[in-house]
Amino acid sequence: MTFSYQQLFSFAEQVFLAIGCPPADATLATETLLSADLRGIDSHGVARLSGYVRLWEAGRINATPRVGVTYETPSTAVVDGDGGLGLVVGPKAMRIAMAKAELVGTGWVSVKNSNHFGIAGYHAMLALAQDMIGVAMTNASPLVAPTYSLERLLGTNPIAVAVPAGEQPDFVLDMATTTAANGKLEIAQRKNLPIPTGWAQDAAGHPSTDANAVKNGGALQPLGGETGSHKGYGLGAVVDIFSAVLSGANYGPWVPPFVAFLQPSANPVGQGLGHFFGAMRVDAFRPADEFKSHMDNWITTFRNAQAVAGKHVLIPGDPERDMAAHRLLEGLPLLDAVVQDLEGVGKKFGVKL
DSSP states (O other), X not given: OEEOHHHHHHHHHHHHHHTTOOHHHHHHHHHHHHHHHHTTOXXXXXXXXXXXXXXXXXXXXXXXXXXXXXXXXXXXXXXEOTTBOHHHHHHHHHHHHHHHHHHHSEEEEEEEEEXXXXXXXXXXXXXXXXXEEEEEEEOOOSOBOOTTOSSOOBOOOOEEEEEOOSSSOOEEEXXXXXXXXXXXXXXXXXXXXXXXTTSEEOTTSOEEOOTTTTTTTOEEOBTTHHHHHHHHHHHHHHHHIIIIITTTOOOGGGSOOSSTTSOOOSSOSSSSEEEEEEEEEGGGTSOHHHHHHHHHHHHHHHHTSOOOTTOOOOOTTHHHHHHHHHHHHHOEEOOHXXXXXXXXXXXXXXXXX
């Protein structure tokens, strides 16, 4: 089925209000969540709404958090999310980083005591409107086996970097440090399809095409495949350290699971999930117009590179931007299983999809 952006926005916003979010937070959470659906990252959009509700029902999400700074310098801060929705905590922390960058050129914020924050790209892109480069990272539920490991010790731990351009569309990198995000396995499960080799390993550590491999004791594999997974493992480790070891959040196998039926560790090493945000004012390095002119030249050069037959060279952010433009006009498609899930959420709170 296909729904308009406004239909899904209204539905999700009413659900967030129903669990007790203040109006401004409900609107912000909805905007953050639906940015994923608009950009074609369906695994992190409204398909996860019921997951947030279940976490709230389990007492693991605070709908009315007091998000605040616990430690800071002119260019850095640690933010306590007070157990709130990462969809709300994340943008608020990013704006703290941007405010610091406005004053001193760069701002860096590490966050503890938060929850799943949607797509990393949304947070990084907040900086673009102020001619800043945005950086966003988060650790996540331990579903990933480091190179040669049978144990799941890391999350998909995404990294996003957004860079403003002039006449050309902005550069927006938004990637997991695994070959594929867990949400893509969930989509394959709903469609009863196999997954490509390199996405996951089975319980014995062998590559698997079973979309249920992780559920059955296996793990997601780091970016890089059989010959280069140490690179994805290294990137995921950096995200974990910046987001959690630096802030005081849980890291590695202690990161609380997104699914409500699994309990967090009885012996946590920190508070909640962790995020890391950065904002760099372009004119702290060179005049913004000059920089953006050269970014246009960079983007044009790469986009016009000679390509293999039948292909063309993409700039990070191209597919998502095109998808957003298309879906705003044509609507957002949802799988039947997701629609049924949302209808079940709506019945709990008297909200009609």
